[in-house]
Amino acid sequence: MQTERLLPDQMGLARAAILLAGGAVVAIPTETVYGLAGDAKNGQAVARIYQAKGRPSFNPLIVHVPDLDTARTIADLSPEAERLAAAFWPGALTLVLPLRADAGIASLVTAGLPTVALRVPAHPVAQALLRLTGPLAAPSANASGRISPTSADHVLDPDGGLDGRIAAVLDAGSCPVGLESTIIGWPDGRATLLRPGGIPVEAIVDALGHPLDDHHADPAAPNAPGQLTSHYAPQAALRLNATDPAPGETHVAFGQAGPFTLSETGDLTQAAARLFDTLRRADREGRPIAVAPIPDHGLGAAINDRLRRAAAPRG
């Protein structure tokens, strides 16, 4: 298959919508990372997403919708869910909610679970596309186990990317947030952090007015996000909290200049936006990577979560 690279103009959006309506998969920009989108109501299209990613099919997907009203046709939102949606949608927040019986979402999307993960993306191109299509199921547009893509070039990376495996990529440049969405669910009735991400936990706690349960990344739970311990893996070995990079290592810095710095000024938002691209570039040096300590608050908590996964033993 020849993968089309589409511009994010009227023509490109119309072409992407036609491909999606025909059951094809198209990589699309969101403010977090690029998603590998398929029609969430078409089981065959959803199967093609798993096929293109080489992803274990027990891992459920996020459904992207243009607005809160559409979200309410797919899932039941509790008062707490409504409060978070009002505070952070459109944006980098995914809510895991009870799936409505009449939602019409292909069962493969939720891997048969009674819940569905929903997100209203803020990216103008994702917004414009979602208004031409129905709800789009989309995991991050990387092959399973690889670093999430924050540009169309990452999606098509000849080394492990999806070129030739998907119908098209809608190219809108770099993703402004650069980290996947924060995922909140209510697995036992209490608001729980399922994955740290682009919205800092502190902001969610502020909006809720009470603390969150924290049980993300439970490797024993097959349906919890991030169940694959090594998930954001570069090829190279990765050393964390490296205050003293050794001569043979590629140094990913923070708070100082350098060819692979996440932020010269120690800005966590900038570091998040640069994280995955920097890991890809550092990986191409072909040497072990040493990453400077990153403060563990705000977006730093999500950055450290991704770095720990990237450093985890490979399965």
Ligand code: TXA
């Ligand atoms: O920012 C993002 O979230 C990006 C963009 C494309 O929206 N998407 C993304 O998707 O990161 P993915 O598939 O790489 O991660 C989605 C996570 C998975 O870890 C999955 O287990 C979890 O969401 N998830 C989906 N549905 C779920 C459900 N019903 N219950 C629990 N977790 C769920």
Ligand code: MG
């Ligand atoms: Mg992913």
